[in-house]
Amino acid sequence: MAKLAILGGIPVRDTRLNPWPKWPVWDQNEEKALLEVLNSGVWSYNGPKETEFNKRFAEFTGTKYAVSAANGTVTLQMALEACGIGVGDEVIIPGLTWQATAATILDVNATPVLVDVCEDTWCIDPKEVEKAITPRTKAIIPVHLYGSFADMDEILRIARLHKLYVIEDCAHKHGGEWNGQKAGSIGDIGSFSYQLSKHLTAGEGGSLTTNNFGLYEKLDALRNCGRRPEPASAGGADKGEGVYFDAGNFLQSGNYRMTEFQAAILIEGLKRLPEQNAVRDTNAIYLNTLLAGIPGVKPMKRDPRETKEAYFNFAFRYNQEEFKGLPAPKFRAALTAELGIEVAASYIPLNKCSLYAPLTKPARHKLSEAYWAAIDPARFELPVCDHIHFQGSACIHHKILMGTKADMDLVAAAIRKVYDNAGLL
Numbered sequence: 558m559a560k561l562a563i564l565g566g567i568p569v570r571d572t573r574l575n576p577w578p579k580w581p582v583w584d585q586n587e588e589k590a591l592l593e594v595l596n597s598g599v600w601s602y603n604g605p606k607e608t609e610f611n612k613r614f615a616e617f618t619g620t621k622y623a624v625s626a627a628n629g630t631v632t633l634q635m636a637l638e639a640c641g642i643g644v645g646d647e648v649i650i651p652g653l654t655w656q657a658t659a660a661t662i663l664d665v666n667a668t669p670v671l672v673d674v675c676e677d678t679w680c681i682d683p684k685e686v687e688k689a690i691t692p693r694t695k696a697i698i699p700v701h702l703y704g705s706f707a708d709m710d711e712i713l714r715i716a717r718l719h720k721l722y723v724i725e726d727c728a729h730k731h732g733g734e735w736n737g738q739k740a741g742s743i744g745d746i747g748s749f750s751y752q753l754s755k756h757l758t759a760g761e762g763g764s765l766t767t768n769n770f771g772l773y774e775k776l777d778a779l780r781n782c783g784r785r786p787e788p789a790s791a792g793g794a795d796k797g798e799g800v801y802f803d804a805g806n807f808l809q810s811g812n813y814r815m816t817e818f819q820a821a822i823l824i825e826g827l828k829r830l831p832e833q834n835a836v837r838d839t840n841a842i843y844l845n846t847l848l849a850g851i852p853g854v855k856p857m858k859r860d861p862r863e864t865k866e867a868y869f870n871f872a873f874r875y876n877q878e879e880f881k882g883l884p885a886p887k888f889r890a891a892l893t894a895e896l897g898i899e900v901a902a903s904y905i906p907l908n909k910c911s912l913y914a915p916l917t918k919p920a921r922h923k924l925s926e927a928y929w930a931a932i933d934p935a936r937f938e939l940p941v942c943d944h945i946h947f948q949g950s951a952c953i954h955h956k957i958l959m960g961t962k963a964d965m966d967l968v969a970a971a972i973r974k975v976y977d978n979a980g981l982l
């Protein structure tokens with residue numbers, strides 16, 4: 558039996574000789590576009606690159622309007638504000654997500670309500686959403702996590718029944734499709750992140766998508782110090798008359814703008830995205846068939862309604878009982894050593910996440926004793942999220958899906974090797 562790399566053996570993949578595909582991806586087109594921006598002197602907002610990117614991204618997502626912004630955190634905050642969500646309102650979100658999904662709700666003085674996720678997709682559980690609805694609920698933020706899709710049919714059904722906004726957190730889902738509809742075009746607003754790890758990136762950045770002109774107007778103004786949208790800023794879409802911005806109407810806001818440099822990179826990245834998503838999906842489908850043959854690991858559920866998949870991470874489920882009781886952190890460490898790429902746990906549930914700590918900011922969040930108690934993350938119980946994070950998850954950056962079928966064979970071989978040696982760890 559081959560000795561495990563973590564115990565001094567030879568790794569399944571020697572990444573010095575055989576590195577994983579690189580991320581981010583760029584070529585002379587980005588170089589040219591960046592120089593064009595540099596030489597133009599138009600470096601800030603509402604320039605030709607941003608206008609073009611907004612137009613292309615709206616087309617790509619099948620929405621009427623796209624607005625660019627500084628990152629995928631402020632996009633969520635703006636989405637909430639555009640929907641008029643604030644003091645006294647509750648927003649239901651999954652307990653398993655990046656802290657920004659919750660923190661931005663606090664930033665508009667509303668209350669994040671954390672609910673559990675589905676064991677097989679790790680996305681928000683519609684049954685838990687229904688249980689959490691109160692007269693104060695104003696919105697649901699489903700997060701399409703890693704490579705999974707939240708059940709948008711159920712989310713929309715619930716939202717319509719209770720007259721709630723749906724803000725899709727698509728930070729992991731650029732290009733994914735549910736029933737033929739692109740992520741970000743299904744709910745009222747889609748929010749995207751272009752942070753460096755994401756599968757469409759400008760280092761930092763974000764977008765908002767919507768089909769609703771009234772929401773678009775507010776989003777565009779919110780990103781730009783409250784200014785009324787300029788005619789060109791929706792990428793040339795026909796906007797007709799203003800809905801929100803009647804004479805004398807304006808919005809208090811800040812500067813959440815994207816630069817022309819980011820937009821220039823995104824235009825080029827977006828051209829590659831469909832092909833990259835297809836490669837990742839082909840590899841993921843193949844790798845999942847291999848995983849299905851290894852005891853103790855299980856692919857994520859792929860719903861037949863996911864007509865196009867997009868991956869931020871390749872994730873799978875782990876069962877320590879079948880690995881001779883090997884705890885998940887040890888499994889991931891051994892697999893990391895074999896593959897030469899980090900195999901991480903899922904996000905930590907937000908009721909235990911040190912980066913989601915509303916009670917560290919009394920000067921900002923202690924609006925009243927009742928609000929202070931309502932935003933305490935410890936009041937929520939999230940047993941499925943706990944199981945996933947502490948015992949049942951393995952997540953690897955999407956770049957492992959950008960290589961060849963032989964690369965997928967190596968991933969499966971590495972998991973099998975850890976399985977065979979589990980008793981030695």
Ligand SMILES: Cc1ncc(COP(=O)(O)O)c(C=O)c1O
Pocket residue numbers: 628629630631654655657658700726728729749750751752761762763
């Ligand atoms: C699910 C989710 N939502 C929101 C964000 C925030 O995006 P950004 O890092 O661009 O602010 C992230 C970033 O990792 C994320 O993973």
